[in-house]
Every structure is written in structure tokens, then in C-alpha cells.
Amino acid sequence: MSVYKPAKSPYYAYDFQIRGVRFTGSTGCTGKRDAEKFEKTRKEEGRLEVKALATQESAPLNFATAAARYYLQIGQHLKGDGAKNCQWSINWLEREIGSxxxxxxxxxxxVAKLVGIRRGEAVKNATVNRSVTEPLRKILNRARDVWGQTVKKIDWKLHMLQEPKERVREMSQSEEFALFDQLRVDYHAVVRFALLSGCRLCEIVPGKEFPGLRWKDVDWAGQKISVMGKGRVLATIPISAGIRELLFPLQANHDEFVFTYVAQRSNGGRVRGKHYPMTREGLKSEWRRSKLDAxxxxxxxxxxxxxxxxxVLRATGNLKAVQKLLRHTDIATTAKYAHAMIxxxxxxMEANEKNRESRNNPRTDTAAGAKPLKAVD
Incomplete structure (x- = not known):
């Protein structure tokens, strides 16, 4: 657009674009002709600036600059734990590659060397792929496709480690009966809660980095519970009728912590028969013993x-509801539970097949006395 005079300003302003770069500001001129001369000069300066910028962007980039640019344009806008994970990967790559x-x-x-270093840190193949190979590939591809950088052709398939398919193990009704027959009674509530809510172990009982579930996190009126989830992200889960029935009586056991255990003997300051906050190691120990015995x-x-x-999926057929229950940011992560519907x-289908097999078909069952079909000439 040409020069214009903004409201409540005695000076003309300019606003134009050169190769997608916008230039705007005041001309400092009260007359239109002078303002147009100023704009013409400013456009000439703008063309030089855009040219210099293009030259700078096409100049060879080092990894530190490219990684910082990638984070500003892409990484910081990732949802959930994406931004934090992206920053971690960039820091690791920059340290190993060199700024x-x-x-x-x-x-x-x-790339092969980097994969080897990360594997040496005793992490899973999936972690190596997500924290090294994939972020590096994204940075290099963006540098090539968007920033006009020259990068070497890399066969990324050679560097992606094989990942085992994540299993979805479901407890059967008979297994549940067997487990609770072996589980100490004071540990029933915490396992029941996990089966009803889908919460992770770190969200239920306190550990080094997680506070565990406390009564201040339970909003009876709002019918919701706040949990410190994976990646230290605060999330909420609804209080269903079953969860309310399970948790409400536990309030008498402890003023602060939701899940407690009963001391089996008096020692270490504990009194036999009294309730104490459940610990991560204590739950793990009882869990291992009970599941083996079951x-x-x-x-x-x-x-x-x-x-x-x-x-939940079997009861409703609603994959979106399962996604919300598990707090997955991407429903593709939840899709692995679709096997339940399948x-x-x-x-x-098999019940229908058995039902059909059990019926006598008069057109085909000659053993039942039906006449066979005549051949058609």
C-alpha cells in the first residue's frame, strides 16, 4: 500500500512488503509528496536488507545455529512434553556433535556414531530413535527444504533401531480374583484404583520426583482428582461412582495421603495396626509377591x-473416551487398544458362525431327510 496518515498522527506512515518481509513505520513527514519520497528511499534500503538477509540465511549453518532456529520455529510449539523433549534432544546432540x-x-x-553413544547409555531402542535419530533428521531436513542449506544424503532407515511392538496385556477376571486372593487387604484399594482410573504408579504413590495422591488433590464437589502425571504435567481425572465408593472410606485412615498400609509390627517408630503413607518400594514389594503367588x-x-x-473400550466402543482417560495427546497412541473392539x-462373528452351523439347512443337509437339489442341464 502507499503512504497513509494514521488517525491522531500528524505524520504519514509507510507499509510495504518485499519478498514476504514487511516494512512499516512513520515517514516523519507531514506532507504526502515528501512522505512518498521517503517511502521510495526506504524501499531501496529494504531491498538491500532483504538481499543481505537472504545471503545470510543461505550461508552455511553450524549445528548450534540450526538447532536454535529449529526450536524457535518448531520445537517450542510442540504439544504436551514435546517442547521439553525437543530441547533435551537438541542439547544432547549439540554436546555430542559440537556447536x-x-x-x-x-x-x-x-549419525551411526551418535546412535552408538546413545545406546551405550542403556536406554531402549525407542528412546534412541526419539531422542537422537528423529530430531536430527527433522533438523537436517528443514535446513535443506526450508532454509536452502546443503546437507549430505543420509539413509535414515539404516539408523532407526528396531522397536518391539508394545504389548497390551489385559487382566482376565480369573486372574483378578487370583491376584486379590493373594494381595494383602490394605493394598486392595490402591490396585483397585489403578484398575478403575488407569493412573500410573508414579501418579498414585509418592516417589523421588512425584508427590503421590493426597487428599488435597481430591475435589469431591467437582468430582475430579488432580494428579502429577508423566513429564510432571498436572492433569485431572473424573471421580466415577466406583472411584468415589472406593476412596471415600479411606479418609479415616490418614489426614494427608490417600493410600496407606497397615504396619504389621511395631518398629522404626511405627505402631502395629496403624496406617502409614504407602511407599513406592513397599507397594512394589507387595505387588511382586502377590502376582507371583497368583x-x-x-x-x-x-x-x-x-x-x-x-x-472402558469394551464397555463403550469409544476410543476418544479412552484417549481422555489415559491423557494421550495423540489418539494414534491410543489406537493400540483398538484390538479390544476387533x-x-x-x-x-464366531458366535454367528457356530449358530449357523447348528442349524439344519434343508437345501444342503440330505442326512436330515431333505431331498438333494437336482442338477440343472
Whole structure:
């Protein structure tokens, strides 16, 4: 647009774009002709600035500059734990690659070395892929496709480690009966809560970095519970009728902590028969003993979360509801529970097949006395 005079200003202003870069400001001129001369000069200066900017952007980037630019444009806007994880990966990569290393020098050999270093830190293959290979690939691809940088061709498939498919282990009704037969009575409530709510172990009992569930987190009137979840993100879960019935009587056991255990003997300042805040190690110990005695050799505490999710899905068929229950930011993460619906459909199909097999079809069952069909010439 041409020069214009803003409201309540004695001076003309300019506003124009050159190659997508916007220039705007005051001309400092009260006359339109002088303002247009100022704008013409400013446009000439703007063209030089855009040219210099283009030259600067196309100049070879080192990793530190490219990583910082990627975080500003992409990383900081990622949802959930994405921004924090992106920053961690960038810091790790910059430390191992070197801040001054040019993007154009990053090769298959260097990527393989980085993968080896990360694997040496005793983390899972999925963690190596998410924290090293994928973020580096995204940075280099953006540098090539958006910033006009020259990067080497890298065969990323060679560097992606094989990840085992995450299993979804569901507790059967008979296994649940067997488990609670072995579980100490004072630990029933915490396991029941995990099966109903889908909460993680770290969200239920206190640990090094997590406060555990406390009565101040339970909003009876609002029918919701606040939990410090994965990535130290505060989240809320609804109080269902079953959860209310489970938790309400526990208020008499302790003023602060929701889940407690009963001391079996008097020692270490504890008094036999009294309730004390449940600890992570105490729960783990009782859990291991009980599940082994119940014969649940391949069942983890985290599988209670899977059982809660598949139970809700079987009851409702609503994958969105399961996503909200588990607090997944991406429904693709929740899709692994869709097997529950597939199993139900399969069971229904097989029931129908058995029903059809049990019927006598007069057109095909000659053994039942029906006449066979005549051949048609």
C-alpha cells in the first residue's frame, strides 16, 4: 500500500512488503509528496536488507545455529512434553556433535556414531530413535527444504533401531480374583484404583520426583482428582461412582495421603495396626509377591492401566473416551487398544458362525431327510 496518515498522527506512515518481509513505520513527514519520497528511499534500503538477509540465511549453518532456529520455529510449539523433549534432544546432540560443526559435514558415519553413544547409555531402542535419530533428521531436513542449506544424503532407515511392538496385556477376571486372593487387604484399594482410573504408579504413590495422591488433590464437589502425571504435567481425572465408593472410606485412615498400609509390627517408630503413607518400594514389594503367588508371571503394575483402558473400550466402543482417560495427546497412541473392539467383533462373528452351523439347512443337509437339489442341464 502507499503512504497513509494514521488517525491522531500528524505524520504519514509507510507499509510495504518485499519478498514476504514487511516494512512499516512513520515517514516523519507531514506532507504526502515528501512522505512518498521517503517511502521510495526506504524501499531501496529494504531491498538491500532483504538481499543481505537472504545471503545470510543461505550461508552455511553450524549445528548450534540450526538447532536454535529449529526450536524457535518448531520445537517450542510442540504439544504436551514435546517442547521439553525437543530441547533435551537438541542439547544432547549439540554436546555430542559440537556447536561449530557445519550441517554439511554431518554424514551417515556421524549419525551411526551418535546412535552408538546413545545406546551405550542403556536406554531402549525407542528412546534412541526419539531422542537422537528423529530430531536430527527433522533438523537436517528443514535446513535443506526450508532454509536452502546443503546437507549430505543420509539413509535414515539404516539408523532407526528396531522397536518391539508394545504389548497390551489385559487382566482376565480369573486372574483378578487370583491376584486379590493373594494381595494383602490394605493394598486392595490402591490396585483397585489403578484398575478403575488407569493412573500410573508414579501418579498414585509418592516417589523421588512425584508427590503421590493426597487428599488435597481430591475435589469431591467437582468430582475430579488432580494428579502429577508423566513429564510432571498436572492433569485431572473424573471421580466415577466406583472411584468415589472406593476412596471415600479411606479418609479415616490418614489426614494427608490417600493410600496407606497397615504396619504389621511395631518398629522404626511405627505402631502395629496403624496406617502409614504407602511407599513406592513397599507397594512394589507387595505387588511382586502377590502376582507371583497368583501366577501372573507376565503382568506388570503398568498393565493395570492397559486393563482399565481396554475395559472402558469394551464397555463403550469409544476410543476418544479412552484417549481422555489415559491423557494421550495423540489418539494414534491410543489406537493400540483398538484390538479390544476387533476381538469383540471376532467373537460375535464366531458366535454367528457356530449358530449357523447348528442349524439344519434343508437345501444342503440330505442326512436330515431333505431331498438333494437336482442338477440343472
Amino acid at each position: 561449530a560443526t557445519l550441517l554439511s559435514s554431518i554424514s551417515d558415519e556421524l 501366577g501372573l508371571l507376565d503382568y506388570r503394575f503398568h498393565d493395570n492401566r492397559h486393563t482399565a483402558a481396554t475395559g 476381538d469383540d467383533v471376532r467373537d460375535a
